Amino acid sequence: MTKVTDFISRSEGKTLFSIEIIPPVKGQNINELFNSIEPLMEFKPPFVDVTYHREELIDRVNPNGVIERIPVRKRPGTVGICARLMERFHVDAVPHVICGGFTKDETEDVLFDLHYLGIDNVLVLRGDPEKSAGIFKAKNGGHTYASELVTQVSNMNKGILLNAETETHPTDFCIGVAGYPEKHIDATNFDTDYEHLRKKVELGANYIVTQMFFDNQKYFTFVERCRAEGITVPIIPGLKPLATKKQLTILADIFHLEFPEDLKKEALSRATDKEVRQVGIEWGVQQCKELLAYGVPVLHFYTMGKSDNVGQIAKEIF
Ligand code: FAD
Numbered sequence: 001m002t003k004v005t006d007f008i009s010r011s012e013g014k015t016l017f018s019i020e021i022i023p024p025v026k027g028q029n030i031n032e033l034f035n036s037i038e039p040l041m042e043f044k045p046p047f048v049d050v051t052y053h054r055e056e057l058i059d060r061v062n063p064n065g066v067i068e069r070i071p072v073r074k075r076p077g078t079v080g081i082c083a084r085l086m087e088r089f090h091v092d093a094v095p096h097v098i099c100g101g102f103t104k105d106e107t108e109d110v111l112f113d114l115h116y117l118g119i120d121n122v123l124v125l126r127g128d129p130e131k132s133a134g135i136f137k138a139k140n141g142g143h144t145y146a147s148e149l150v151t152q153v154s155n156m157n158k159g160i161l162l163n164a165e166t167e168t169h170p171t172d173f174c175i176g177v178a179g180y181p182e183k184h185i186d187a188t189n190f191d192t193d194y195e196h197l198r199k200k201v202e203l204g205a206n207y208i209v210t211q212m213f214f215d216n217q218k219y220f221t222f223v224e225r226c227r228a229e230g231i232t233v234p235i236i237p238g239l240k241p242l243a244t245k246k247q248l249t250i251l252a253d254i255f256h257l258e259f260p261e262d263l264k265k266e267a268l269s270r271a272t273d274k275e276v277r278q279v280g281i282e283w284g285v286q287q288c289k290e291l292l293a294y295g296v297p298v299l300h301f302y303t304m305g306k307s308d309n310v311g312q313i314a315k316e317i318f
Contacts (some may be wrong), residue, residue: 003120004176005233006174027102048085100136102139107143111156122153122231125146126163175207176206180211180222182256208236214259214287241301242259242283266279267279
């Protein structure tokens with residue numbers, strides 16, 4: 001399998017197209033997800049990211065009426081989906097691996113599953129806090145920050161496992177990490193956020209994928225600041241076309257980002273979500289044209305299960 005950084009260097013400056021998909025809720029038909037992204041294969045994504053999800057505590061009412069709080073992993077299956085993706089679409093899968101909800105040993109085992117499947121890319125993340133908790137807490141025996149998981153994967157690449165006494169056959173993972181043009185919510189300020197990002201790169205991250213943004217200036221400033229901090233790895237912009245009016249508040253709240261006033265005004269002036277979706281497509285096309293001119297290595301789209309709008313943007317760009 002090919003490393004994301006090799007895809008980028010081999011493209012000789014040509015911007016690539018890639019997407020991220022989310023595993024379906026447990027019990028749903030996986031083919032619906034695959035059918036929804038099939039039209040995007042026309043734009044030849046060399047790799048497809050698959051997100052990773054922790055268990056969440058949910059309240060279940062027992063037959064005797066007592067409410068019991070139980071852990072449920074609503075979206076399992078990342079490793080299996082990666083295997084099927086590679087088989088069905090002949091693309092490289094980039095599974096995400098997270099700290100939250102997993103011990104280091106559990107993660108080591110997952111990384112071996114990926115290695116045995118021939119997967120050489122991982123996007124290493126901390127993960128969000130449990131919904132019921134509000135603040136992030138590592139599982140006993142787990143990592144607190146993505147940088148610690150970067151170290152674990154880098155060590156595996158050197159043949160160093162958690163509990164093995166002798167060196168083992170090394171893995172060869174290309175490591176991606178997340179970056180936040182509008183600052184990560186938990187970071188006290190931009191300075192510390194850049195410091196922590198630089199640390200992830202120093203510890204072995206080979207490239208960065210950004211949180212979604214709707215104002216390109218935020219990405220340009222982010223890249224300039226990273227370069228000034230000595231971060232030289234590729235910085236892939238993450239993009240999502242606005243699709244509904246509600247997303248103006250939902251995405252802003254979940255991902256801690258600001259929508260440009262012009263986009264907000266345009267979207268709010270439309271009567272239906274069908275029209276808002278069109279506004280999102282037009283905005284996305286303009287965003288991509290500008291990013292293309294800037295020379296970004298990849299335009300990486302968060303599909304969130306629906307791909308028609310991403311396809312329409314890609315048609316204009318690739
Ligand atoms: P970190 O790099 O660990 O940073 C988290 C916070 O801690 C930041 O504020 C940082 O500044 C701070 N920090 C870092 N190191 C230190 C330190 N040593 N001391 C003090 N503070 C520190 N979530 C999922 O659950 N599954 C996914 O598949 C997933 N995919 C994602 C893909 C992308 C491209 C992005 C951008 C996010 C994704 N997320 C996913 C969400 C992500 O897990 C959250 O944004 C999470 O809150 C932070 O993850 P991180 O890897 O950036 O964490």
